[in-house]
Amino acid sequence: MAKAISTPALERHGLSDDQLRWMLRNMYLQRMLDNRGFQLNRQGKIPFATGSEGHEGIHAGAALAFERGKDVLVPYYRDIGLCIGIGMPPLQALLSMFARGQDVSGGRQFPNHYSSHALGILSISSIIAAHCSHAVGAAYAMKLRKQSGRAVLCTFGEGATSEGEWHESINFASIHKLPIVFLCENNGWAISTPSEHQMAVRDVVDKAPGYGLPGVKVDGSDPIATYAVLAGVMDRARSGGGPTLVEATCYRFLSHTTDDDDRTYRTREEIERHRNLDPVPRFEALLAEHGILASDDASKMKRDVLAEVNALTDEAEALPYPAAAELYTNLYEGAYEPWL
DSSP: OOOOOOOOOOOOTTOOHHHHHHHHHHHHHHHHHHHHHHHHHHTTSSSOOBOOTTOHHHHHHHHHHSOTTTOEEEOOTTOHHHHHHTTOOHHHHHHHHHTOTTSTTTTOSOTTOOOBTTTTBOOOOSSTTHHHHHHHHHHHHHHHTTOOSOOEEEEEEGGGGGSHHHHHHHHHHHHTTOSEEEEEEEOSEETTEEGGGTOSSSSGGGGGGGGTSOEEEEETTOHHHHHHHHHHHHHHHHTTOOOEEEEEEOOOOSOSBTTOOGGGTSOHHHHHHTGGGOHHHHHHHHHHHTTSSOTTHHHHHHHHHHHHHHHHHHHHHHSOOOOGGGGGSSSSSSOOOOOO
16 A cells, blocks of 8 residues: 655745735736736837846735834835735736826836835835935834834845945944844846845845844745745834844846846846746645645636736726826925926
């Protein structure tokens, strides 16, 4: 008689089946929206798009560690899934791509530059690492106001850690023990610069001891592991324990943006060698293995997400651009006169 092979128990860190399925749907949705941006650009319908394929596990895990209504998110331009995960309507992603008048910024920003006062999402700065000082300012305000139970989550790529503002921000946060978590989404490429060409240490977290704060490295292709780490350090920050530097590793499968030709600095074979790190099929297989997904759940979920993104694309594209008169609004407080 053949001996039955048992599947090891899934370490879910307190997450329910519904939460795990929510994670997978979030990952499907962010990938579909991400790829839609590249499709629309190639069709000539939008001028620019930014890719985050490969970051889905980080975003899904971090989103569940974020406390809505309390925490503040200071994201960077690859965080479409994280912003959606904490409550941003997916339509906003497409309004941003199409630069329509109903976009939260009135069609003024690059795609993936979101903000929402209601959701606690600070406006993105296009200048690399400049938003880190904004995040530290928000965390400092929380401390000055003696607000407990709140924290700031600041995300960035590994390229930002070579910028002066990153160093100033993390140093200030450590000195004042601010309620903030610095989350580095290390995808191996700062546009076209590999990590070994911009830092002499092996890992970003190796920089943490120099600032006197703890550093944690996690496999960002694993959304459950990412959630577990982020939930712990966000709780630490909320309770007065101070800042933490987290490095979540992943791989960027698309070009930096639609304006970037990544064939000039890496081969197609290299990308394929990293496909085993792709968080979406990995997580889908894990949930199926442990009976959290039925045989046709994944395909149905994908069809539903595709239908949703198609409908949202049509809705956003049909909306008007900002009125010409809007060019002079939101520039100065009070009276203004346009430059003629």
